[in-house]
Amino acid sequence: MLKLPGLIDPHVHVREPGATHKEDWDTVTQAALAGGITTLLAMPNTQPPIFDEATLNISLDAAKAKARCDYGQYLGAGPANADIVASLAPKAAGLKMYLDSTFGELRLDDMTLWTPHFQQFPKSAPMVMHSESRTMAAAILFSVIYDHPIHIAHVSLKEEILLIKAAKEKGIKVTCEVCPHHLFLTKDSPLPQGEGLGVRVNGRTEVRPRLATQADVDALWNNLAVIDCFATDHAPHTLAEKDSDSPPPGFPGLQTMLPLLLTAASEGRLSVDDIVQRLYTNPKKIFHLPDQPETWVEVDENAVYEIKASDGFSRCGWTPFEGWQVKGRVTKVVLRGKTAFENGKILAESGYGRNVRD
Numbered sequence: 001m002l003k004l005p006g007l008i009d010p011h012v013h014v015r016e017p018g019a020t021h022k023e024d025w026d027t028v029t030q031a032a033l034a035g036g037i038t039t040l041l042a043m044p045n046t047q048p049p050i051f052d053e054a055t056l057n058i059s060l061d062a063a064k065a066k067a068r069c070d071y072g073q074y075l076g077a078g079p080a081n082a083d084i085v086a087s088l089a090p091k092a093a094g095l096k097m098y099l100d101s102t103f104g105e106l107r108l109d110d111m112t113l114w115t116p117h118f119q120q121f122p123k124s125a126p127m128v129m130h131s132e133s134r135t136m137a138a139a140i141l142f143s144v145i146y147d148h149p150i151h152i153a154h155v156s157l158k159e160e161i162l163l164i165k166a167a168k169e170k171g172i173k174v175t176c177e178v179c180p181h182h183l184f185l186t187k188d189s190p191l192p193q194g195e196g197l198g199v200r201v202n203g204r205t206e207v208r209p210r211l212a213t214q215a216d217v218d219a220l221w222n223n224l225a226v227i228d229c230f231a232t233d234h235a236p237h238t239l240a241e242k243d244s245d246s247p248p249p250g251f252p253g254l255q256t257m258l259p260l261l262l263t264a265a266s267e268g269r270l271s272v273d274d275i276v277q278r279l280y281t282n283p284k285k286i287f288h289l290p291d292q293p294e295t296w297v298e299v300d301e302n303a304v305y306e307i308k309a310s311d312g313f314s315r316c317g318w319t320p321f322e323g324w325q326v327k328g329r330v331t332k333v334v335l336r337g338k339t340a341f342e343n344g345k346i347l348a349e350s351g352y353g354r355n356v357r358d
C-alpha cells in the first residue's frame with residue numbers, strides 16, 4: 001500500500017451554476033475523491049460566469065451545500081470588473097484570465113483589458129492564465145511589467161514549455177501546470193468516436209488547448225522539472241454533446257489523472273515523489289492552500305485494471321481513456337479524519353467539503 005497526501009487539482013470545471021446536466025458540485029467532488037483529490041479549485045466559466053459578488057455567492061452557496069471534498073472558486077476576469085474582483089480576492093481561489101478562445105463567454109481579446117487586472121489584483125493572490133502560444137509570451141511580459149506572479153494553465157506545446165523554462169531561468173515569477181491528456185495523448189491518438197449520423201468531426205478529440213504532436217508531448221516529458229503542477233482541466237460535456245455537430249471542447253479527468261501518472265511511475269517515466277510534488281507540495285504553495293490535517297490517500301500500487309467510464313462518478317459518462325490498462329488504484333481517501341472514499345464507494349456526505357478561503 002502506498003500512502004499519499006490528499007491531492008490538489010487547481011483546474012476543474014464544475015458546471016454549477018448553469019450546466020448541471022453535465023456536472024454539479026456533488027458529482028464533481030465525488031469524482032475528485034475517487035481520484036484521490038481532496039481539494040479542487042473551480043473555474044469561473046459557468047453560466048452565469050463568476051465575475052462579481054452575487055455570482056461568486058451562487059457558486060459558493062451551492063458548493064457549501066453539496067461539496068464532498070474541499071474547494072475554492074476562481075473569479076473570472078471580465079472587460080470591466082477589475083476593481084470588483086480585486087476586492088473579492090480574499091474569498092476566491094484566484095483570478096482566471098481567458099486570453100484565448102475557449103468554452104464560454106469570458107474572454108479578454110484586447111490587451112488594454114488585461115492591464116487593470118494586472119494592476120489591481122492583489123500581488124499575493126493567484127492569477128491563472130488561459131494563454132496559448134504567443135499569447136502566453138504576452139502574458140509573461142505583462143507579469144514582468146506589472147510585477148505580478150502568474151500561473152500558466154494547461155501548457156501543451158514545446159514552444160510554451162521552453163519559454164517558461166527560459167523565463168524561470170531569468171527569475172521571472174511564472175509557474176505552470178500540464179494536464180494528463182497533453183502528456184498521454186497526441187492529435188493522432190486513436191480516440192473512441194461517436195456513431196451519430198452526420199458527425200463531421202470526432203467531437204471526442206476536441207479540447208482546448210488542442211491535443212498536440214508527439215514532439216510537443218516529448219518536450220513536456222523532457223522538461224518535467226519545469227512543470228510545477230499537474231491539473232486535470234476536468235471539463236465534462238455529455239456524450240450527446242461531444243458527438244453532436246458542434247461538439248464543445250473538453251475532457252473529464254478527475255478519476256483518471258492519478259492512475260495514469262502512477263502507471264507512468266511504474267514504467268519509470270517519473271517517480272512517485274515527482275507526482276506528490278506536482279499534485280500536493282507545489283500547488284499548495286502556489287495557491288496558498290491550508291493544511292488538511294489527518295488527510296491521506298491510500299493506493300494499491302499493484303492493482304492492474306482497465307479504465308471504464310462506467311466506473312466514473314462524473315455525470316458526463318465518458319472518458320478519452322476508455323479501455324486503457326493502468327496500474328495503481330485509489331482504495332481509500334481520508335479527509336480531515338473521516339473516511340471519504342473506500343473500495344469504490346463515496347462515504348463523505350454532501351456538504352462535508354470546506355471552502356479553502358473560509
Ligand code: DOR
Nearest residue numbers: 102103207208235249250
Ligand atoms: O477544452 C476546454 N474545455 N478548454 C477550456 O478552456 C474550457 C473547457 C470547458 O469549460 O469546457
Ligand code: ZN
Nearest residue numbers: 011043233235
Ligand atoms: Zn479549463
